Structure formats: C-alpha cells, structure tokens
Amino acid sequence: MSEQTMTLNLKIWRQKDDKDAGSMQDYKLSGVSPDMSFLEMLDLLNENLVTEGLDPIAFDHDCREGICGSCSLMINGQAHGPEERTTTCQLHMRTFTDGDTVAIEPFRARAFPVLKDLMVDRSSFDQIIEAGGYVSINVGNAQDANSILVDKEKADLSMDAAACIGCGACVASCKNASSMLFVSAKISQLALLPQGEVEHEERVQNMVDKMDELGFGNCTNEAECEVACPKGIDLTNIARMNRSYLSSAVKTRK
Amino acid sequence: MSIKKLDGKVPAGDVKDKWNNHIFNMKLINPANKRKFKVIVVGTGLAGASASATLAELGYNVEAFCIQDSPRRAHSIAAQGGINAAKNYTNDGDSVWRLFYDTVKGGDYRSRESNVYRLAQVSNGIIDQCVAQGVPFAREYGGTLANRSFGGAQVSRTFYARGQTGQQLLLGAYSSMMKEVHKGKITVHTRREVVEIVVVNGKARGIITRNIVTGKLEKYMADAVLLCTGGYGNAYFLSTNAMASNGSAAWKAYKKGANFANPCFTQIHPTCIPVHGDNQSKLTLMSESLRNDGRVWVPKEPGDKRKPKDIPEEERDYYLERIYPSFGNLVPRDVASRNAKAQVDEGKGVGKTGVAVYLDFADAIKRDGRDAIKERYGNLFEMYERITDENPYETPMMIYPAVHYTMGGLWVDYNLMTNIPGLFALGEANFSDHGANRLGASALMQGLADGYFVIPYTLGNYLASEHPEKENVDLDAPEFETAMKSSQERFDKLLGINGKRSVDSFHKALGKIMWEHVGMSRNEKGLTQAIEEIQQLRKEFWQDVKVTGTEVGINIELEKANRVADFLELGELMARDALERKESCGGHFREESQTEENEAKRNDEDFCHVAAWEFQGVDETPLRNIEELSFENVPLTQRSYK
Numbered sequence: 001m002s003e004q005t006m007t008l009n010l011k012i013w014r015q016k017d018d019k020d021a022g023s024m025q026d027y028k029l030s031g032v033s034p035d036m037s038f039l040e041m042l043d044l045l046n047e048n049l050v051t052e053g054l055d056p057i058a059f060d061h062d063c064r065e066g067i068c069g070s071c072s073l074m075i076n077g078q079a080h081g082p083e084e085r086t087t088t089c090q091l092h093m094r095t096f097t098d099g100d101t102v103a104i105e106p107f108r109a110r111a112f113p114v115l116k117d118l119m120v121d122r123s124s125f126d127q128i129i130e131a132g133g134y135v136s137i138n139v140g141n142a143q144d145a146n147s148i149l150v151d152k153e154k155a156d157l158s159m160d161a162a163a164c165i166g167c168g169a170c171v172a173s174c175k176n177a178s179s180m181l182f183v184s185a186k187i188s189q190l191a192l193l194p195q196g197e198v199e200h201e202e203r204v205q206n207m208v209d210k211m212d213e214l215g216f217g218n219c220t221n222e223a224e225c226e227v228a229c230p231k232g233i234d235l236t237n238i239a240r241m242n243r244s245y246l247s248s249a250v251k252t253r254k
Numbered sequence: 255m256s257i258k259k260l261d262g263k264v265p266a267g268d269v270k271d272k273w274n275n276h277i278f279n280m281k282l283i284n285p286a287n288k289r290k291f292k293v294i295v296v297g298t299g300l301a302g303a304s305a306s307a308t309l310a311e312l313g314y315n316v317e318a319f320c321i322q323d324s325p326r327r328a329h330s331i332a333a334q335g336g337i338n339a340a341k342n343y344t345n346d347g348d349s350v351w352r353l354f355y356d357t358v359k360g361g362d363y364r365s366r367e368s369n370v371y372r373l374a375q376v377s378n379g380i381i382d383q384c385v386a387q388g389v390p391f392a393r394e395y396g397g398t399l400a401n402r403s404f405g406g407a408q409v410s411r412t413f414y415a416r417g418q419t420g421q422q423l424l425l426g427a428y429s430s431m432m433k434e435v436h437k438g439k440i441t442v443h444t445r446r447e448v449v450e451i452v453v454v455n456g457k458a459r460g461i462i463t464r465n466i467v468t469g470k471l472e473k474y475m476a477d478a479v480l481l482c483t484g485g486y487g488n489a490y491f492l493s494t495n496a497m498a499s500n501g502s503a504a505w506k507a508y509k510k511g512a513n514f515a516n517p518c519f520t521q522i523h524p525t526c527i528p529v530h531g532d533n534q535s536k537l538t539l540m541s542e543s544l545r546n547d548g549r550v551w552v553p554k555e556p557g558d559k560r561k562p563k564d565i566p567e568e569e570r571d572y573y574l575e576r577i578y579p580s581f582g583n584l585v586p587r588d589v590a591s592r593n594a595k596a597q598v599d600e601g602k603g604v605g606k607t608g609v610a611v612y613l614d615f616a617d618a619i620k621r622d623g624r625d626a627i628k629e630r631y632g633n634l635f636e637m638y639e640r641i642t643d644e645n646p647y648e649t650p651m652m653i654y655p656a657v658h659y660t661m662g663g664l665w666v667d668y669n670l671m672t673n674i675p676g677l678f679a680l681g682e683a684n685f686s687d688h689g690a691n692r693l694g695a696s697a698l699m700q701g702l703a704d705g706y707f708v709i710p711y712t713l714g715n716y717l718a719s720e721h722p723e724k725e726n727v728d729l730d731a732p733e734f735e736t737a738m739k740s741s742q743e744r745f746d747k748l749l750g751i752n753g754k755r756s757v758d759s760f761h762k763a764l765g766k767i768m769w770e771h772v773g774m775s776r777n778e779k780g781l782t783q784a785i786e787e788i789q790q791l792r793k794e795f796w797q798d799v800k801v802t803g804t805e806v807g808i809n810i811e812l813e814k815a816n817r818v819a820d821f822l823e824l825g826e827l828m829a830r831d832a833l834e835r836k837e838s839c840g841g842h843f844r845e846e847s848q849t850e851e852n853e854a855k856r857n858d859e860d861f862c863h864v865a866a867w868e869f870q871g872v873d874e875t876p877l878r879n880i881e882e883l884s885f886e887n888v889p890l891t892q893r894s895y896k
Contacts, residue, residue: 033531062496068327086640123444134388135388137383139383195387
C-alpha cells in the first residue's frame, strides 16, 4: 500500500471500428499507484479521457479475478503482460516502474478480428466448442455420481486441463495463431474422464476440423502458448490431441 | 391502490410430496409440439445456461442472450468454493431434510419453505448431471467424489473442483448449451443488453436489446421470457460482482409491473481482500471454504500495530471461536461479517488501513502440512499473493467483508414465474430460496436447480395452460414499437445531457451512500438520509452526467450510463425496503432490533413475510405488497450458532 505514484508513457492501439486501419497513440498517465491492477490503470486513463470529452479506450474485461477469460491485451509484446500465470486483470502496477514506456495492443489473429481499440471477437472459440466440446448427455439421463469411479490422478489431470479460461492468449502469442492449446485442453479434460471417453474420437476429429476451418494455424512446437497461458495449461495436452487425432483418423474414416 | 397479498401458488400437501405431486398435476406438452414454442433466456450463467440447454433438449427453440462476448464468461464462473448436495457420501448424518432445514434456518426464516425443500430435493440430481457432463470434481484416491464443509452447516456436503467450482459447473452447462447450438435448437446472441421487456395482452412476449457492438436496438419475440440475469450487488459500486453485472433487466421488469421482493437482503461476504485505495474497481472474494482451516483473529488491544508474527498467542483474540464455540470460524456469512465490522469499529482492525482482520493458516499448516493446504487452497493463495504481494503461507491473510450476493430479486411464485404471466426469473435474479441470508455453496445449487430441474416442468405447464402462441402477436405489434421508441429516447436523452461529471463518479457516489447506510448495519436515520441523498444524486445525474461518443458502434460510457441510471433507482428501493423492515434478519441488520448479545433479532409478529414492491412511477413511493410466510416444518426459533 505504497503512497508513491508513477507516471507512465503509454502507447496504445486505437482503432475506431472493425473497418478502421488503426494506429498506435501516445498517452502520458500520472498518478498510477503500484497497488492498482493494470485495468484500473486503464480505468484511470479513461476517466481522464472522458473528462476531456474524448472517446475512452475500449477493452474487454469483466470478472477482474482472472477467471472469466474476458481480458486480453498484448503488453509490451507479451500476452497478459510480463507476470507468469497471470491474466491482465490480475497484473498489478507494482510490476512497472516510474517513467516506463508500456505498449498495449489487442490480441491479434486472423480468427480474432479487432472490433474496436483493444477489443477483439473471439467467438471462433465458441464455434470450436460447438463442434464437439461436450458430452452428449441430456438432463435426466445421469446415474448416481459415485457409480463410476474415476482415478484421482486422471481426475486431477482433467481438472488441470479444464482450468482453461478461453482467453486466447495461446493464439495471440503463437506465430502461427494456432489454437491447439485451447482445443487440446478441452479434448484432454473430457478424454481423461470415463464420461467423456465414449465420444472421444469423433470429438477430436470434429474440433480439429473446425479449428482449421476457422483459420487457426498449426502447431510448430515452440511452446509460446504454454508460457503465455495464465492458467498453466500444459503442452502435453497438444501431444495427447495429436496422438488421438492420428489414431482416430484411421478409425473414424468415412 | 391498496396493498396486495401475493399468492405463492404453493401446492397443497406435505412439504415432502409437494413437488412430486405438482410434477404429476402440471400439464404437459407433447414432444412434437414443443418445437412450436420459442423461449427467450436472458443471461447465460448457471441458471440461464442450464435452462437454455435443458429446454432445448426437450425440444423448445431457445434464443439465449448474454452481455459478454461468449456465454462461457457469465459471472457464475467466479464462484470458487463449491456446491451443496444432500448425498451424505461422507456418512455424517446429512439428508434432504437436513439440507432443507439448514437452508431455511441459515436464511433466517425469510424464505419460502416449499421452495427450499424442492431445492434440497433436486440437489443430488445436480451432482449426477454435472459428473455425467464431464465436470472434473475433486475425488478421493478410491475414485469417489470428495466433499468439504462450509459455513452454516455441521456436515460435509460441499462438492468442489479445486477453488474453481463455479467455473467448472458453468463450463459444464455451457458445453451442454453448445451441444444444442450445434443441433440448431439454441441461438446465442452475445454482447447484447436488455433495455426493455415487452408485454402484450398482459403476457411477457419479448425483449428489446441493445447490440453493444453496433449500438442498434433490436426486438425479439417469444412465447415466454426467462430472466437469468443475476443480482444487483453492483449498486454498491464496489462488490465482488463482475464489472458488467447489473440490475437493469430485472429493473425493467419491475417497471413493467413485476414485483421486486426483499431488495434490501444483501449478502456481505466475510472473506474478501480489503480495499486498497480510491481507484479500486472491484473487490475480490476469497472462498469461504478458507474458513475451514483458517482461524480468524485480531489483536486483543485496540491500535496494536505490531506485525502479526510479533503478536504472541495470548494477545490474540480468536473472536469467532470465543463467541461461537460450536460453529467457531464456520458461522454463517452474515454473522462472520458483522463480527468483523464490530472488531474494526472497536479499533482492533489490522493492516495499513485498519479495516481488515486476520485469517491465519499457521495452525492448519502445522497440523496438515503445507502440501495439504496447497492442495486445498493453492489457487486462492496464489491469487491473494498476486493482489496483495503477501504470501499467506508465511503471514496471515487480511480479509474484510464485501458485497457479494443479493438474496432479494424479482418476486416469483412456486413455478418461478413473476406476477407478469410468461415472465420467469431464475437463479440469483429471483428471491425465493435464500431468505435473508444465503449459505455458502448454495448459489450454484440454486442456479442449476432452477435451470435443470424446475423450469423444464413449470414452463411447460404455463405454455400448455395459457397458450400464448394462439394469440396473434408478431414483431410489428404496437407494444414492440412503443418499447423500441422509449428505448431510443432513453439513449438519446443520456447522450444529450452533455454535463460535466463522468458516469463512474456518479456510480462511486451511489456506492458510498449504499455502503454507509444500506450496508452491514442499518438504522432509521441513516436509511432516511440515504433515500434523500440518492434522490438528489439521481437528479444531478440526469442534469450533469457526461456521456462521450455517439449511439453508433461500441460506446462503453453509454453502456455504463444506462446501467447506473437504473442503479440510481434500485438503490433507493433497497434503502426503502430496509427502512420499512423494522427487524433484523440474516444479512439485514437493523441496529434498533438486536438481542442483548448484539445478535440480529427478528420480529416474526410483524415481519414474517416477503415484502414485494410494486412500481408506481420513478419519483413516486412504491407499494409494499406482502406474501405471508408460514413455517410448518422448521419451527421459528432465534438462530443461534453458539
């Protein structure tokens, strides 16, 4: 709870709408407290802009607890900024020092078109889930929850994968704009549980096909995604998905 | 207009049989006919996503709306601790009856008994459904599901997925929803905000939304409208709610004639990270499950500024354990919050601001080892450290209460229908199950109970009895045109004021009034003052707010202004409800009504009822209708956790 505040030189991507070309704009912001979150710093800038009658900077955010996956931003070229396993909303200004220059850009990928300023459209992720990221069970079908035992280790691994918040940092930090960490996390979560195993092979095929169709790139094993992932989703999920994709391609060939 | 007595339409019979009998007695729609109906579901949190998925599975056509860029991001996702169910897997004496009993008692006897029993009854099915969906709940080495205990209960009945239970349950419901999107049974409209409810021939038939990306107003029609829009805790500006969480859809329903029940019942959650400064945008909750292993304490001496490790054991006051020996640190939320405030008011608060208490894990780490604690709360500890820059394995956490949940909401009958036919409210948006205080791990249970197991039956009964589809209504109906026009006028007006103060400055000012006078402790003088101050602030807002930009395209200031304008009316109703309820119960603590030991004192003689407010005009005093509550199964007693 320090009383000292900082002044920052901000370079922020401004783009009026999805048709505008957009450009980087400079802003000087003083009065930044180290206890503020990164988004509270942007709130402060916006409050100043609004007071001057200028259009505030649009960015996606909601829970501000690092779980909803709304927030994004490339901060000095890194998805969600410099802190490991931290979403932008949980990044605090104590990471920066007085006088720093901070460049803020939207997540960029062909499948994530910019809507305005730092706000992008990530509905392609929903389309991938729609292609098969579920267990086909209706309410009323379920048996007693303890009737199928689940290996604790597998349940834990499944939970590790399920922790994905769908923010898209993996895509934004990949030079191929690949979404394979996101896709493989969902595939792994369900594959590791007996409930999800039944439809596993078809699921892999459908989700991977959809991912390709939407313009996401392929994985070239550089692991930028794993480093950028705020939830620590493991690269081995991609290996699991690739193996399943190959074996199921043989079995489900129509 | 005179005060009405509302009928909750509770089925007759023993509480244990009500729901089963009701299911049998309700009308059905045959599978081939369900596809002729369309249902609007607003909100895609646990209630909305589960309702959308289940209704689509049954064959209804669903139009789902959410404010976020994806239905997966609704704020249910932030729930950490767990979900209750009466499975009794731990063999510690749990049952449907006990869960029912605990929830009625925990709600301080201001909920509807029959609804709560049904909630307990369907709770087990929720766990079965979620496991079948692939929700990775925590498990024991034998492969069975793990449980933990939670505040307000003496059994371990809480199922959890690390500290991310809400996330996993929501993603489960979302995946079921996407399964139905794939089949063409659900259409999802993202980045939409409800700005009007459309009522035709006395029945809810549609909504007007604002498309947040284009700025355009849009109209949608259906045979029924489900509001699953969450709570209104952001009236306080600072709360644990997400930034976009708002009360507008429910408020629009209220202004269309739906009664708003018990608006003053607000839950102030005891374990949140304390406020750091004026630029704070929201508060972060630390799961209540932490109270299983953490011990709450303050220094015995007021003004003791030593570091926690320098304060010896005998100079610490573990006040919850001292005052409530049988529940200790696991007293219900309202009790824990009020006691924290009492300690701070006595000058025993800790940290730089003096507005916090310690939650200490040292004993638990000594007892179970650091690894065991990490396994249970690892992600919460990480989150705490990220925000505060302090390591809770080494030094006690600092916590303080924050606004978290609103038990009040749209009044609904046993079928979850508001008093506007065809308009339903599910989850936190309604009022029915938690009374004056919600127990931990019960919000997730209620959201999913409403969506998976209640609405699929009661909606069918409404459609089969009322036949809205037979009324010739279409999108050109004058009611839709009028609603489009009034919505347009509202946004034009907001953009036309061109004053000097930012939207946030008004929201913060409202939040201050609310926290000060309609917060953890309330009294007649403060509440009267709050009503006057809010009215004044609202007047200033409509004269002096500055909304930049235009109506076209993304305009975040306009979005916020629209929501804050509603909070400025809702806040007044909350204060008014608190003023009229001259008793203490659950989260509503009136200083004038307390026991000799400073515990909340109910007044069952005069207030054993639901206050359901009826709109009369923005600057008019609303009518206070009531629904009498009767407790036939859980005898009315003064709550005691000692």
